[in-house]
Structure formats: structure tokens, C-alpha cells
Amino acid sequence: MWNNFWNIIWLMFWAFALISYLFALFAIIGDLFRDRELNGWWKALWIIFLIFLPFLTALVYLIARGRGMAERQSRDVQQAQQQADDYIRQTAASSSPADDIAKAKQLLDQGVISAGEFDALKAKALGHKF
Structure with a gap:
């Protein structure tokens, strides 16, 4: 046992x-x-060494280029976070359906758009298909 x-x-x-x-x-x-x-040649050389001497090459790579790996990873994470923050800000800044309808009503009152166009904008703001 x-x-x-x-x-x-x-x-x-x-x-x-x-x-x-x-x-x-x-x-x-x-x-x-x-x-x-x-x-590209250095990248190909590293890949070839990873194929033929995998453990030794991985150890050498982590020792020789480990700091650069961390910096590139950190930079990519910060860039992704910045893109996510920009998207959230852009989405949060978009107007509500009530704001869109109010703007369309102002355009209707000013005579810029017709009643049919106002109805179409109102349906679009409310998410209705037309």
C-alpha cells in the first residue's frame, strides 16, 4: 500500500x-x-533553442530577460487598463434616452426636423426597432 x-x-x-x-x-x-x-532572427534562435534544449534555454531566458519580461507585461496591463477606463468613460458619458428625446423635441420645436423624424428618433432612443 x-x-x-x-x-x-x-x-x-x-x-x-x-x-x-x-x-x-x-x-x-x-x-x-x-x-x-x-x-526576428533572435526570436527564431530563441525558439530553436527552446525546442532542442528546452529546460536550459528556459532557465537562461528567465535569468537574462526576466526583468524585461516583467516590464513588458506591466506595460501591457497598464495599456489594457487605460483602454478599459477610456471605454468606461466614453460609455458613461453617452446620453440617456430621455436626453436624446429632449434634444429631438428641441429640434422639432425649432422646425429642424419633422414629426415623423421626431417619432423615429424617439423610437431609436427608446430602443424600438422601426
Whole structure:
């Protein structure tokens, strides 16, 4: 029974090591293609080394370029956050249906649009299909 238990523990250890390596490998490959300063030949060379000497190359890459990986990741996260904030600000700044109807009513009162156009704008503001 104990022999089988330790085999399971050993299997779990190697499964954890393999999954950890795959996470590191995908992070390295993602970083290679995200890096705009590294030219294509260097990227190809890193990939070739990752294929033929995977563990050693991954370790060397993380030691040599780890700081740059962190900086690129941080920059991308900040850029994504800025885009999300801009989208939220833009969406929040859009007018409500009541505001759209009030503007259309002003245009109708000024004679800029007809009653039919006002009805169409009102239906659009309320989300009705026409």
C-alpha cells in the first residue's frame, strides 16, 4: 500500500513540474513575440533553442530577460487598463434616452426636423426597432 502511495506522490510531483514548465514556456514564447526590440532572427534562435534544449534555454531566458519580461507585461496591463477606463468613460458619458428625446423635441420645436423624424428618433432612443 505505501509503495503505491509514494508512486502517486511521485506522479503528482512530476505532473506539477511539467505543468509549471509549460506555463513558463508559454510565458517565454508570448514574451518573445511581444518584444518589439528583438528582431526576428533572435526570436527564431530563441525558439530553436527552446525546442532542442528546452529546460536550459528556459532557465537562461528567465535569468537574462526576466526583468524585461516583467516590464513588458506591466506595460501591457497598464495599456489594457487605460483602454478599459477610456471605454468606461466614453460609455458613461453617452446620453440617456430621455436626453436624446429632449434634444429631438428641441429640434422639432425649432422646425429642424419633422414629426415623423421626431417619432423615429424617439423610437431609436427608446430602443424600438422601426
